[in-house]
Amino acid sequence: MKTKIVVLILVLSVLLSGCVNSEEKTVKIAQQFGLAYAPLQLAKELDLIEKHLPDYTVEWKQIMNTATIREGMLSSDLDIGFMGIPPFLIGYDKGMNWKIFRGLSKAPLGLTYNKDKISSLEEIDIKHKIALPQPGSIQHILLAMYLERETGTANSLDDYLLTISHPDGQLALLSNSEVAAHFTSPPYIFEELKEDNVDFLVDGNEAFGGEFTFIVGVVRDKFNNQEAIDGINKGVDEAVEMIINDPGKAAEILAPIYGLDEETTLSYLTWDGMDFNNEILGIEKFSGFMLRNDYIETEILEEDVLNEQ
Amino acid sequence: MSIVLKNISKKYENKILFENINLEIDSGEFITIVGKSGIGKSTLLSIIGSFEKVDDGEVIFNEKSVKKPDRNRIIVFQTFDQLLPWKTVRENIEFPLIHTNSNGLDIEKLLDELDLKSVENLYPHQLSGGMKQRVAIGRSIITKPQVLLMDEPFGSLDVGTRQNLQRLVLFLWKEYNITIVFVTHDVSEAVLLGNRIWILNESEIIEIENPIMRPRDQMAANYQMFVGELIKNIK
Amino acid sequence: MNNRKFIYILLLILSWELISRVVGNDQLMPTSLVIAEKLWYELIEGKLWLYAFYSIVAIFIGLGISTILALSISLFSIKYKWVMDFFKFLNSILHPLPGIAILPILIIWFGVGYKAIFALVIHSVLWPIITNLFLALETFPKTLSMVGDNYEMGLLRKFWYIYFPGIMPSFISGIKTGWARAFRAVISAEMFFGVIGATGGLGWYLVKKRVFLDTTGIFAGLVVIIIIGIILERFVFNKLEKITIEKWGLKS
Structure with a gap:
C-alpha cells in the first residue's frame, strides 16, 4: 500500500514536471479569433513564420479566450500568445514570467448602445446591463478608465456589467434583452454599428484618453529564444505589409476563414482606426490606472515587461 | 337493500365473458363465487362494485342504477399492495374515516377483534401476509359499508392463516351484519363461507343454496360430498 | 462519517500536499495549507458563502x-393517457x-439574467424527475388507485393522498439526479455569463478568480462546490430517504 502511494506520487510529479520542460526547436503559438489578429491569421495561412523558421516546427493552437491562453502559457503548453495589455499585466502582477515582444494592432474598440433601450450612460439602471467579454479584459479596463475620468469612480457601473462572449453579447444587444450597451471590438462592433438603432457611446481612444495598442505579442520567459522571436516577427511583419499594401489579396485569403464575403472583409480590414503595426503604446498608462484601482498590486513599468531585443 | 345485475353483457378483448346475465344479491347474504381461472370471477366482482364498466345492462344498488364505485361497496384484494406503505397499521385502518368524514366503527374494538393491537404502529412491510390481509379487512369495514366485495383475499396465504381469517370473516359478517360477495378458486372455502354459491361456467351461471348447516364441519361426510358434487359442475 | 472515509480524505490531502510541494508553483498547484488559508479568507472576507x-x-x-411542473404533468397523465405519451415523446428528444448546449437559445429567448438560469435549471431537472415519476406511475x-375510487375521492385528492406518497421514492431519486444536473448546469451557465459588480453564483466566482489568475481562489471555490455536494447528498437526500423510503419499506 505504502509503496503504491509513493509510486503514484512519483508518476504524477514526473507527469507534471514533464510539461514544464518544452521541447527544443518547436514554437507553439496561440491564435485567437478576431479581426485584430488578422496578420497572425494571414501568417498562418501563408506559412510565413514557417518560412522564416525553417528548422522549427510551428504549432498553431486556436484558443477561445485570453484566460485560456494565459493558462496554456502557465502550463508551458504555449510559448507565444497574443492578447490585450491589461490581461497581460494581471498575469505579470500574479507572478507569471512573460514579456511583451511586439505590438500587433490598434483597433476601433468602443462602447455601443441600443438606442431603443437607452440614450445615454446616465440612463443605465437596474433594468439594464452593459455587456463585456470578461472582467480584467481590455474592454472592461477601458470602460473603467472612462468612468474614472467622467464620474471620478472607476467602478461606478460595476453593478450593471455583464460578462459574455463577443458574439453572444452582440446577440443580446440586438435582441430584446436587458443588454443595453456592449463594449466590444471588431468585427462585432462593425456588425453592430450596421444596425440603425446602434451607435457609439464611447470609442476606445476617447475612453483611454489617447492612442493605445489593442493586441500585443507575448512570450513566456522560459521559452527565451531570440532566434524564434525574430522569425515570428519577420513572418508577422510580412503579413502586416501585405494587409497594408495589398489589402484585396489579404481579404481574399481571410474572407472564408471569417465566414464573410471578400468585400466585407476588405472593408473591415481597411476600416478607419484599424491599424496593423508593431508599435506598443499605453503600457504604463494601463498599469498606472490598474494599480490605482486595485486590479494589480505592484507597479509595473514599461522596461519591466518589454522583451529586450 | 339489494344489488341487482340486470341483463349484463361484458366482452373482454373480443371474448364474451357474460351475455345477458341476471343476478340478485339480498341484504345480509354471504355469496361465494367459484369457477375456473380466467372465467371472469374477478370481472364479475368488479362489475358488482362498478369498478368495471359493462357493455350492456345495468347494476342496480339500493333501487338506483349505479355507474361508479362508492363507499357502500368496498372491495378487498388478494394482493398485499392494497395497503398504503407509508401508513402504519392503525393509520391504514383509519384512512377511510378521514376521507368519508364518518365516525365508523370503534377502532380500538376493531383492532382487538382483528388481533392487530400489538402491531398497530408497524408499517405494512413489517407484517406477515395474514396480518396484512387483516389490516385490509379492517380498513374495508371501518366505515360500516353495506357490501364487502372480496376478491380471493386469502389466495396467497398458508392453510393455518387462511383458516384463522375464514373464521374472522364469518365473525365480522355476523357481528356487523354486512353483505359479502366472496370470490375464491377453492370450492371447499366457498362451501364453508357462503350461504349461496355461484358457479361460473363458460355458458352459464349456476346458483346453488348451500344446504350445509352452520357451524360447518369440513371433515363431515355430507360436507365433502357436497364439495365433490360442486366440483363436478365446474366446467 | 466512518473512519475509513476519514483516512481516505487524510490520504488525499497528504498526497496533494506532497505533489504540490514537488511542483512548487502556486499558480499551478497550490499546497493544501495555502488553499485552506485562502478558503477561510474567501469565506470571511470574500463573501464566498454569498x-x-x-x-x-x-x-x-x-x-x-x-x-410543480412535473407533478402537474403526472396528475394529468393519470387522467389522460395521451398526456403521458406526449411527455414521454418530448422527454425522449x-x-x-x-x-449548456441549449444555453445560446435560452439567452435569445430569456436574456442573460435569472430567467435564463431558471429555464436552464428547469430543463436539467424536469426530465429526470418526469422519467422517474412516469416509471413509478406505470408500475x-x-x-391503491381503486381504494381511492372506493371512497369516492376526486382526482386531486387521490393524487395528494395516494399517488403522491406512493411515488415518493421515485420522486426523491428524480430530484437527486436532477439536483446534480442542475448544480452543474447553473455553474456552467454562471461561467458563461455573469454580473461583475453585484454578487453572482459560484460559477461566476470561478470565472472571476480565473480571469485574475487566482489559482488558489479557484481551488477554494472547488472545495466549496464539493462540500455543498456532500452536504446535500449526505444530510438532505439521505435523510429524506431514511424518513420515507426506508421507513415505508419501499427501497427497491
Missing part, C-alpha cells in the same frame, strides 16, 4: 418550479440535450 448561497437559491427556485398498484 456566492454559494446565490447558486443554491437559483437551483432551489428552479427545482421548485420543476417539481429533450432529455439527452445537455443544458403503480392498481389496487
Whole structure:
C-alpha cells in the first residue's frame, strides 16, 4: 500500500514536471479569433513564420479566450500568445514570467448602445446591463478608465456589467434583452454599428484618453529564444505589409476563414482606426490606472515587461 | 337493500365473458363465487362494485342504477399492495374515516377483534401476509359499508392463516351484519363461507343454496360430498 | 462519517500536499495549507458563502418550479393517457440535450439574467424527475388507485393522498439526479455569463478568480462546490430517504 502511494506520487510529479520542460526547436503559438489578429491569421495561412523558421516546427493552437491562453502559457503548453495589455499585466502582477515582444494592432474598440433601450450612460439602471467579454479584459479596463475620468469612480457601473462572449453579447444587444450597451471590438462592433438603432457611446481612444495598442505579442520567459522571436516577427511583419499594401489579396485569403464575403472583409480590414503595426503604446498608462484601482498590486513599468531585443 | 345485475353483457378483448346475465344479491347474504381461472370471477366482482364498466345492462344498488364505485361497496384484494406503505397499521385502518368524514366503527374494538393491537404502529412491510390481509379487512369495514366485495383475499396465504381469517370473516359478517360477495378458486372455502354459491361456467351461471348447516364441519361426510358434487359442475 | 472515509480524505490531502510541494508553483498547484488559508479568507472576507448561497437559491427556485411542473404533468397523465405519451415523446428528444448546449437559445429567448438560469435549471431537472415519476406511475398498484375510487375521492385528492406518497421514492431519486444536473448546469451557465459588480453564483466566482489568475481562489471555490455536494447528498437526500423510503419499506 505504502509503496503504491509513493509510486503514484512519483508518476504524477514526473507527469507534471514533464510539461514544464518544452521541447527544443518547436514554437507553439496561440491564435485567437478576431479581426485584430488578422496578420497572425494571414501568417498562418501563408506559412510565413514557417518560412522564416525553417528548422522549427510551428504549432498553431486556436484558443477561445485570453484566460485560456494565459493558462496554456502557465502550463508551458504555449510559448507565444497574443492578447490585450491589461490581461497581460494581471498575469505579470500574479507572478507569471512573460514579456511583451511586439505590438500587433490598434483597433476601433468602443462602447455601443441600443438606442431603443437607452440614450445615454446616465440612463443605465437596474433594468439594464452593459455587456463585456470578461472582467480584467481590455474592454472592461477601458470602460473603467472612462468612468474614472467622467464620474471620478472607476467602478461606478460595476453593478450593471455583464460578462459574455463577443458574439453572444452582440446577440443580446440586438435582441430584446436587458443588454443595453456592449463594449466590444471588431468585427462585432462593425456588425453592430450596421444596425440603425446602434451607435457609439464611447470609442476606445476617447475612453483611454489617447492612442493605445489593442493586441500585443507575448512570450513566456522560459521559452527565451531570440532566434524564434525574430522569425515570428519577420513572418508577422510580412503579413502586416501585405494587409497594408495589398489589402484585396489579404481579404481574399481571410474572407472564408471569417465566414464573410471578400468585400466585407476588405472593408473591415481597411476600416478607419484599424491599424496593423508593431508599435506598443499605453503600457504604463494601463498599469498606472490598474494599480490605482486595485486590479494589480505592484507597479509595473514599461522596461519591466518589454522583451529586450 | 339489494344489488341487482340486470341483463349484463361484458366482452373482454373480443371474448364474451357474460351475455345477458341476471343476478340478485339480498341484504345480509354471504355469496361465494367459484369457477375456473380466467372465467371472469374477478370481472364479475368488479362489475358488482362498478369498478368495471359493462357493455350492456345495468347494476342496480339500493333501487338506483349505479355507474361508479362508492363507499357502500368496498372491495378487498388478494394482493398485499392494497395497503398504503407509508401508513402504519392503525393509520391504514383509519384512512377511510378521514376521507368519508364518518365516525365508523370503534377502532380500538376493531383492532382487538382483528388481533392487530400489538402491531398497530408497524408499517405494512413489517407484517406477515395474514396480518396484512387483516389490516385490509379492517380498513374495508371501518366505515360500516353495506357490501364487502372480496376478491380471493386469502389466495396467497398458508392453510393455518387462511383458516384463522375464514373464521374472522364469518365473525365480522355476523357481528356487523354486512353483505359479502366472496370470490375464491377453492370450492371447499366457498362451501364453508357462503350461504349461496355461484358457479361460473363458460355458458352459464349456476346458483346453488348451500344446504350445509352452520357451524360447518369440513371433515363431515355430507360436507365433502357436497364439495365433490360442486366440483363436478365446474366446467 | 466512518473512519475509513476519514483516512481516505487524510490520504488525499497528504498526497496533494506532497505533489504540490514537488511542483512548487502556486499558480499551478497550490499546497493544501495555502488553499485552506485562502478558503477561510474567501469565506470571511470574500463573501464566498454569498456566492454559494446565490447558486443554491437559483437551483432551489428552479427545482421548485420543476417539481410543480412535473407533478402537474403526472396528475394529468393519470387522467389522460395521451398526456403521458406526449411527455414521454418530448422527454425522449429533450432529455439527452445537455443544458449548456441549449444555453445560446435560452439567452435569445430569456436574456442573460435569472430567467435564463431558471429555464436552464428547469430543463436539467424536469426530465429526470418526469422519467422517474412516469416509471413509478406505470408500475403503480392498481389496487391503491381503486381504494381511492372506493371512497369516492376526486382526482386531486387521490393524487395528494395516494399517488403522491406512493411515488415518493421515485420522486426523491428524480430530484437527486436532477439536483446534480442542475448544480452543474447553473455553474456552467454562471461561467458563461455573469454580473461583475453585484454578487453572482459560484460559477461566476470561478470565472472571476480565473480571469485574475487566482489559482488558489479557484481551488477554494472547488472545495466549496464539493462540500455543498456532500452536504446535500449526505444530510438532505439521505435523510429524506431514511424518513420515507426506508421507513415505508419501499427501497427497491
